[in-house]
Amino acid sequence: MSETPRQIALREWDDAYERLRAAGVPQPAYGGPLGRHVAEGDTRLRKLRFDNSLAALRLWDFLLTEEDRLQLARDAGKKLVGTMKDLGTVPVMASSLDNLVAFYPDGAWWIPCVMEVNSGLLQIADSLGIDESFCPVRAMLGAFVTGAHFPIPDLLTCSVGATCDDFSAIAQRLNGLGYPILWWEIPHRRVPEDNEGGVQLPGGFRAPASLVRFVRSELERIRLALEKLSGRVIDEGTLSRGIAKANHIRRLLAELRQAAFTATPCPIPALEMLIAEMLAIHFCSDQEETIAVLQDLLDEVNRRVAAGTGYGTADTARMFWVDPVADLQVMNLLEDCGGRICGTEYLFAHALDPIPTDVPPMEALARMALADPMVGSATDRAARIKAEIRRFGAEAVIVSRIPGASHCALEGEIIGEIVRAECGLPVLEIEVPPLTDAVSPSLRTRLEALVETVVNRRSR
Amino acid sequence: MKTIVYTCPYVPAEWIAAHGLQPRRLIPRPVEGTATIPQIEGLCPYARAFANDVAASEDVDGVVVTTMCDQMRRIFDLLVRRINVPVFLLNVPSTWQTVTARQLYLGELERFGRFLVRLGGCAPDREKLTQEIRRYSVNKELTDLYPALYPSQLPPGPLSWVWQQTFQSMGGGSERDLEGTRRVPIGVIGGPLMERDQVLFRVILECGGQIAFDGTETGDRTIRSLDDRYLSSDPLVNLARAYFHIPDPSRRPNSEFYQWLREKLASHSARGLVLHHYVWCDKWHAEFERIKEWIKLPMLRLDSEGRGEMDSPRVRNRIHAFMEALR
Missing domain, CATH: 3.40.50.11900 (Rossmann fold)
Known part of the structure; x- marks a missing residue:
């Protein structure tokens, strides 16, 4: 679509979608009018303004259909890994194997927004003692209890240590509800001291080699758990x-x-x-x-x-x-x-x-x-x-x-x-x-x- | 002698003392006047009070904070920028079930030792460390270990015991109150208590309770008694092992804390629990419902903003009502 860039409302997108469909513009399998997500409860979409490109439509459709994708993966016999808190590390490992699919239950933190607090997730968190003094990621607890927003993963990992207390406390509450969690430690990053070997990190910071070795050993525990879950070896290749x-x-x-x-x-x-x-x-x-x-x-x-x-x-x-x-x-x-x-x-x-x-x-x-x-x-x-x-x-x-x-x-x-x-x-x-x-x-x-x-x- | 200030129980005082320096566990008091850290929405009052008390103290030569809670970890960032005293951040792992996590803690103690040497301390030999561990261990004088916590006019011992003694000196027995009715054994758990909030124990006593055990961060839950078993091989390794296993809800998983609580409840026949935490303390706050579900005993949660609320009529009334319900 080569229209002038402008932000459009949901209704306008849905009208445009119908025109695109009628014109035979190819859509991905998960594509469709964005308005269908409102019917599923994502009412905040009505108040957002979206970029009017096809690429943006695909982006939104992709984002809003993750739950379906997870269910399809499970139906296809794949194992689901719920990776909590590390924001980017464990999914790289899990995605190396084609019979594992990783996702972040933390992503539930946007559900109260997208569903305009109509999902009841925050109320469930309240009832479990995790009230509004915690980060909105507490919605994740409700998502686990209801099982309505993502399939319950086959393996749950959570990085703790130098992380936020909210998440650590909420994850522990989840663990206390009977969801096993593989905890792994991510220590506070510090600069190497004199005579202490240092390692250059992505992003430009340096850390002591001993700390990198420690994290590597923690990730080895994750690797073993992923291998056990998938029944395959995650080798270097x-x-x-x-x-x-x-x-x-x-x-x-x-x-x-x-x-x-x-x-x-x-x-x-x-x-x-x-x-x-x-x-x-x-x-x-x-x-x-x-x-x-x-x-x-x-x-x-x-x-x-x-x-x-x-x-x-x-x-x-x-x-x-x-x-x-x-x-x-x-x-x-x-x-x-x-x-x-x-x-x-x-x-x-x-x-x-x-x-x-x-x-x-x-x-x-x-x-x-x-x-x-x-x-x-x-x-x-x-x-x-x-x-x-x-x-x-x-x-x-x-x-x-x-x-x-x-x-x-x-x-x-x-x-x-x-x-x-x-x-x-x-x-x-x-x-x-x-x-x-x-x-x-x-x-x-x-x-x-x-x-x-x-x-x-x-x-x- | 140079003084090293800390507040987290995972900092072994013996290790500081073995370097020829004076450990001081700082239990913060309100600081009047200009504050180093202003009141900020979401900021733990204890962490703020600690930083401001440290900044206001003139007799501090070094400060050590730990990573056991995110707020204190971030207080380190501010202290480094705003005070002219060397500050050390001790990395205490949240996890405890792996050998590598224990080694990380031991390595951190060694690194902390190097910091102490840079401040003028002497790297201790085995004999010196053993001597300090003994001094702080068997029948240790807690007033040495926690001078800020135990005012000189009170006998040494965990706070609950201190208040029991105080109460007895007021004419009451530990089992009966002044009217002769039986007192209610209560366990007290929670995070650290600022100096003025330690009145909580007295209020519980005055409301008809008896402190069955003190599981606050400044109580006997976190006090390590190292006997000679710990001195048989490498004393630092054994010191690290003892401190590393302080039961705390912030550990992941925190089953050691629940095991400790189960033993305390069983051995002290507590009929209820009082949990105190400061607002924005996520780790204690989040644990309340789970503990309540788990112990199946009445619980009272008291949160405070560090403004001396523990002595307020409202808190007193709540504790009184709690005791009445348990009688």
Whole structure:
């Protein structure tokens, strides 16, 4: 579809879909009008605005049909691995074998948003003692109890140690309900001391070789569990092929990010970019299709860049966004307020960096796991954010706190302090609950004020 | 002698002392005036109070915090930036069932030792460490170990015991209250207690309870008594083993804590449990319902913002009602 880029509402997409279908435009097997998901309860879609490209439609359809895909995989005799918290490492291992499918039960954190709190998941979490003082990922508990949002996995893994307390506590509650969990340790990343061997990690940080060895040994336990589950051996060749596929996805995303964050006008909206980036973590349970979806999106973006079409103008305020939003609608809101995304750090930067291929695969995965922004210090996160701000030319930073998340209490303070001092940029810290309708006016005012600040600073 | 401040129970005081330095387990007090860390939504009051108390203290030569909770891990980031005292982050694994996790902890203690040497401590030989372990172990003077926790006018011992003694000195017996009715044995569990919130034990006593056991982070759950068995081979290895197995709900899985609780409940015939935690303490908060389901005993959850609520009429009324229901 070569229409001028614009954001359209769900109803308009459904009408457009009918026209496309009638015209014989090929659709993937999971394709269909987005409106059908509303009938299944995803009512938030009615309030979002979507990019009008076919590539974006495919992206949304792919995202919203993951549950069906998991069920199909199980029906086909594949084993399901629920990988919790590590955001990008274990799925690379699991995806190396074609009879395993990995997914993140953590993804349930968006269900209260997408279903506008009508799923009852938060109420179930409440009844289990996990109330609103916890991160919205508590919806995962309800999803396990109801079994209505994803099939119960055959194996559950969870990384703990240098992770957020919310998730660790919620996962332990899940374990207490009778779901066995293979816990693996991800220690706090620190810099090597004098006379202590150091290892370069993806993303530019260094860690002691002993810490990398430790993580590698933890991942060996995961490998054994996956082998037992699949009945197959994950040898170096198998793992290397899995890493190569993951790196293919990361390369596509790198190109996409470069174009999306630097081209003027902006070739793709913030919301679709958020969804696209998320694919790097979990491949939406289908690595091959992830590659096809992202390639489609990249082709569309490249077409738009070449044609000079897109969203906003050269005057649009360039924002760097820190942490994912619990309510997807906020990404639309940013654009309404005159902003665009020029750089992101959604807590999984390690899932975007290329996995090293010049070292044995388990070593490479251990290095990648240790590069996780969550396991390092907020100062490390700030360093990475600073580098990306310079790379993409952002003019302000938005830190969107996740309600109740243990890391959000202090991270914003430190990141804000460093970015203000060393980049001289304004920083806005907001909190985004799963549904922002009630706070939307104040959020809008704050985002508009930030945009105004950015514009005023240009004229100084 | 240089003073090293910590609050997490996974920091072995013996190890600090063996380096010729003074360990001080800091139980935070409210700090008046300018705070190093302001009040922030979502921030654990204990973690904040610890950081502010450390920053306000003039007699601190080093600080050690651990990774046992995410908030304290992040407090490390802020302390490094905002105070002029060396700070060390001790990596305590959440998992405990693998040899590698135990080795990681041991390695961290060795790294901590090097930090202490950089601060002016002396790397201890086996004899020195053994000596310190003995000093802190058999019939140890807890006032040495926890000077902030045990005011000089009170006898040494776990807090629950301290308050029992206090109560007896007020004229009450441990089994009977002033009206002669039988007291209700209660277990107290939870995270650390700030200094002014330790009044909780007195309030329980005054409401007709008897502290059956003190399972708070500053109580006997976390106090390691190392006898001579631990000195037979490498004392550091054995010290690490003892501290590594402190039962705590933050471990994954946290079955060691439940095993400890089962033993305590059985041996002390507690008829109810009081769980205290500070707001935003996810690990204790999340455990409440599970413990309640598991022990099948009445439980009372008290959360506080660290503003001295434990002595408030509201908390007193809740504890009183809880005791009445158990009588």
